[in-house]
Amino acid sequence: MRSKPRLVNCPRCGKGLAWEAANRFRPFCSERCKMIDLGAWASESYRIPVADSKDEPEADAPEADSSHNRG
Numbered sequence: 311m312r313s314k315p316r317l318v319n320c321p322r323c324g325k326g327l328a329w330e331a332a333n334r335f336r337p338f339c340s341e342r343c344k345m346i347d348l349g350a351w352a353s354e355s356y357r358i359p360v361a362d363s364k365d366e367p368e369a370d371a372p373e374a375d376s377s378h379n380r381g
Contacts, residue, residue: 322347 315328322343
């Protein structure tokens with residue numbers, strides 16, 4: 311007995327499609343959507359946001375060396 315394939319949405323255009331081995335472009339619905347997404351990665355359109363934290367020391371700032379302060 312075969313179960314129905316899982317239905318997912320194309321991450322590029324949102325079109326519904328069956329998640330099955332016969333779809334060689336999965337998770338995309340077509341080669342076009344697959345290539346558009348690849349182009350977005352290649353042009354660095356996707357970015358992970360970075361929040362500045364006041365609690366963490368800056369990487370460029372030199373750390374205070376306590377050994378020089380001893381007399």
